[in-house]
Amino acid sequence: MKKIIGFIGAGNMGQAMVGGIVKSKLLQPQQVMMADRSEERLKVVSKEYGIKVNTDNKEVAKNADVLILSVKPNIYAPVIEEIKDIVKEDVIIITIAAGKDISGTEKGFGRKLKVVRAMPNTPALVGEGMTSISPNEKLSNEEIDEVVKILKSFGKVEIVNEKLMNAVTSVSGSSPAYVFMFIEAMADGAVLDGIPRDQAYRMAAQAVLGSAKMVLDTGMHPGALKDMVCSPSGTTIEAVTTLEKTGFRAAVISAMKSCTNKSIEMSK
Known part of the structure; x- marks a missing residue:
């Protein structure tokens, strides 16, 4: 896979996903980028996984073919506002926060993009994650398969109807x-x-x-x-x-x- 995977947010879940992706060797470390406001946190991630890190969200957003928003739900809106005009036109946006639906993400970006709502869990860090996803209609079957392949690098994946995502949070996310x-x-x-x-x-x-x-x-x-x-x-x-x-x-x-x-x- 020759994609660039970008993460905005280096919290526990973001680090777990990066750890799974890098350890699985699906992608080379140089194909993974991560942005966070905390330089200390980024130093830890860079040392542990050898990926590219940056304190500038825009730098990651403009280069990512697949962009994973791994930030707290309360800062989704300002992060999307910051990057909405510079993401690639064909970027795949993956959201992982509880309560953030596809329509809200599309509204935040102000246009129809390829959006996948996902609910992973922290066992991703040891390659035993459980992630459920709901893609919107903009993704092709091949692109959905690509997303599944990325997420399977750190565990199992199920495709579910978005209306079930709140239940997914309780059965596997939390x-x-x-x-x-x-x-x-x-x-x-x-x-x-x-x-x-x-x-x-x-x-x-x-x-x-x-x-x-x-x-x-x-x-x-x-x-x-x-x-x-x-x-x-x-x-x-x-x-x-x-x-x-x-x-x-x-x-x-x-x-x-x-x-x-x-x-x-x-x-x-």
Whole structure:
């Protein structure tokens, strides 16, 4: 691929995506540019990945064939206002902020551009990201395939209807935080039973990793996989019963609904 990929914003998500792209070797580091107001942050990114960095958003915007806006939702408008007249006519704009829809992005640029609304997550940094995308009608099938290829360099990709993007935020965009909390809670329980903290984290994290891989690799229903572990009158069914009594599933579903509602609120 001979494209220049530009990022505006060197926050956690932007760095995770850059890390995934560079580590996958889909692009050479010199094909990736990143702009941010923080020189300190850019120095870290440049040293870690060897990409081109600049404090001038316009410098990145005018050179990018694919431009990823990886900034906080509250500064999307001023960033777009700054770069809208200098981006390439055939640039592909990828937005990753919750609540920023395609029509709003088009309105900000003042014209119809090729826009892809995306929702990645931070596991992109270790090549295990989950990104959902909704492209507008300006992109050809070949260009959509190109975007998918870029995003697959750091994980899996799903194409969804844009109206589902708020739900995507809760199921994959924000959910690593829930999983980290679950791992931390499991480790706390292990420490309570005497297992050293560092071992507890490794054991809990590997259990989550392996379980997720079983769901993806076997294609089996998660409930069926759960049943395989639950022996009659055994330790696992005892734990599962306690989780049900304390509202484990209800708590997760309620948290996700709150996340989706917040994303909807941010879109207004």
